[in-house]
Amino acid sequence: MPESSSKLSRISLSDTMLSSAHNVDAVLSGSSLSDSLAATPGELRAASQAISFHVMRRLGLVRAVSGMLVERTPPYPLFNALLLVALALLDTACQALAQAGEPLRRDIPVYAVHTVVDQAVEAAAGHRKMRTYKGLLNGTLRRFLREREAILAQVLQQPEARWNHPAWWIKQLQHAYPQEWERLLEAADQPGPMTLRINLRRSSQAAMQEALEAAGLESQPLGEAGLVLGHPRPVQQIPGFAQGWWSVQDASAQQAAGLIDPKPGMRVLDACAAPGGKTAHLLEWADVQLQALDADAGRLERVEQNLQRLGLMRPGVTLHCADAADLDSWWDGRGFDAVLADVPCTASGIVRRHPDIRWLRREADVAKTAGLQRKIVDALWKTVSPGGCLLYSSCSIFPQEGERQAEQFLKRHAEASRLPAPGQILPLADAGRISLYDGFFYALFAKSP
């Protein structure tokens, strides 16, 4: 039995399934899974997260199965979510049985078939408003077990069920990446690695790797300041978090500071800063004068907390809550040598870490977000001093938020030229190993002197 399953088995599965159903219901009603998990009781959170992530990665399939098996959907959304949770776990239980001897991925929650059915029915039976649907749940799960092969053969004809992404999302990727779209969709269902960026002002890659080794944690170096952990861990279980020796930051995001390569004394603007991953990296890189903005006051507080923890809140560093596109509200007219525009985006490049995103976004969001990005980056360009640079970045794999945005920017601004930068980074598995990189886009523009 995988480690994740043995840990989960110490907690009542019916409670965990019910809690996961609340999470799935929240996402289907338009809320983020992170918010719903934050409201989950602490003792259930880890197990509920494992199951909820799993259901998000199977949601297209189980919704199609439920649509086929349940003729009249009960008018109680929590019950429908519980059914989806149970179907996802049941299908996985059957898969694990069929693959006996070949373990499933360690993050996938695996239970025995009869346990899933019993515990799902118990979860419904113990809930005042779901009790009446107990028989429907039991009957549906048992029918799925009896007819699984035929049911799957039929529903897997539907792209959403086959790829577990909305149909519009699949079409976007087919159009943008005719060669890679299938691998991209598959990669979205693999969990991303946990990557640390070492705060070179407080530790070093070698010292941190030693500290990890002493704590029994395996890691691999990445570039000059990164370490990829063998297995993800809660931050409190990793040495040096409170001491500010490191931050969690994906390998793609770790490239921003090096692309800007700020020098001591430079005036730098980080225009969409929260929670401050790249702000901190820029301050670790050089003693710059840095202004950080974010439109969300709550998120901006996290920038301050992170900079305090890392020992980077020093004179010359200022934080402002402001709309970056509204220059009158925050800009004093003095130009910046470098501007980082890490713009808000659909986050289509990080679905492996946030498997709910694909179900929360709507097709119209892509154009809407691209419009907001254009407004922000056009305003920010005015703040760049002649001879300075602007780094545009987004954690998206939709070209409207990446290459297309960069091409159109160049057309609008005659005094802009493009400098070398990675462009679109795709989170594609390499030789069967999950990608170290989240989906990301970088374009670097120089302003003529």
Ligand SMILES: C[S@@+](CC[C@H](N)C(=O)[O-])C[C@H]1O[C@@H](n2cnc3c(N)ncnc32)[C@H](O)[C@@H]1O
């Ligand atoms: C991709 S996140 C930034 C991540 C951050 N750079 C990091 O590395 O930790 C985008 C941020 O932009 C902020 N934002 C959205 N619209 C904004 C605007 N008009 N002006 C400034 N910040 C904005 C959001 O609140 C969010 O924190």
